[in-house]
Amino acid sequence: DAGVIQSPRHEVTEMGQEVTLRCKPISGHDYLFWYRQTMMRGLELLIYFNNNVPIDDSGMPEDRFSAKMPNASFSTLKIQPSEPRDSAVYFCASSLDRGVGYTFGSGTRLTVV
Amino acid sequence: GESVGLHLPTLSVQEGDNSIINCAYSNSASDYFIWYKQESGKGPQFIIDIRSNMDKRQGQRVTVLLNKTVKHLSLQIAATQPGDSAVYFCAEIHGNQFYFGTGTSLTVIP
Numbered sequence: 001d002a003g004v005i006q007s008p009r010h011e012v013t014e015m016g017q018e019v020t021l022r023c024k025p026i027s028g029h030d031y032l033f034w035y036r037q038t039m040m041r042g043l044e045l046l047i048y049f050n051n052n053v054p055i056d057d058s059g060m061p062e063d064r065f066s067a068k069m070p071n072a073s074f075s076t077l078k079i080q081p082s083e084p085r086d087s088a089v090y091f092c093a094s095s096l097d098r099g100v101g102y103t104f105g106s107g108t109r110l111t112v113v
Numbered sequence: 114g115e116s117v118g119l120h121l122p123t124l125s126v127q128e129g130d131n132s133i134i135n136c137a138y139s140n141s142a143s144d145y146f147i148w149y150k151q152e153s154g155k156g157p158q159f160i161i162d163i164r165s166n167m168d169k170r171q172g173q174r175v176t177v178l179l180n181k182t183v184k185h186l187s188l189q190i191a192a193t194q195p196g197d198s199a200v201y202f203c204a205e206i207h208g209n210q211f212y213f214g215t216g217t218s219l220t221v222i223p
Binding site: 004033043045048050055098099102103104106107 | 144145147149155156157158159202204206208209211213215216
């Protein structure tokens with residue numbers, strides 16, 4: 001199993017640009033999670049999906065952030081427009097029900113200049 | 114100005130010694146717990162898990178202990194190696210609600 005696959009690994013963009021982060025969960029996992037990790041706040045849950053449906057997006061910082069899961073094998077996290085304070089490492093994770101097999105991807109390091 | 118970040122608990126151990134990393138959890142109804150290891154520049158990696166109907170679980174060089182009375186979880190690493198240097202997180206799960214601790218930074222001194 002290739003695990004949770006995220007792309008790109010690194011992204012550098014200018015303030016105001018749109019950024020799209022991608023995630024492929026482990027096949028068969030029906031839960032998908034997006035996290036943001038910073039030195040200031042640690043690991044923060046942004047949103048999670050169950051069977052492609054967003055269940056809890058209370059962690060999404062503001063309207064500039066949006067996430068979609070068009071099918072069971074793909075999810076995107078979009079920031080538009082991006083700001084320097086969005087600079088962080090963004091992780092995607094997937095699991096079976098009740099956390100079984102909970103696995104993180106390698107993350108996308110986003111730098112907004 | 115000076116940046117302020119999370120102040121992770123830190124633990125330094127001599128190579129070959131045993132390490133014990135502690136975690137207090139908050140929800141007495143949490144029924145599943147996971148320890149993760151995060152090395153610099155990588156995502157958190159699963160180490161070992163334990164369900165609330167158990168007090169102890171052992172893996173390769175690692176043992177997790179669960180004390181439900183005081184809502185405490187610990188990770189013991191035997192014969193700590195330089196490759197064990199990382200940040201260790203505990204996670205508590207209740208249904209499909211996940212809560213991660215801030216982590217403990219382990220440094221192994223050769």
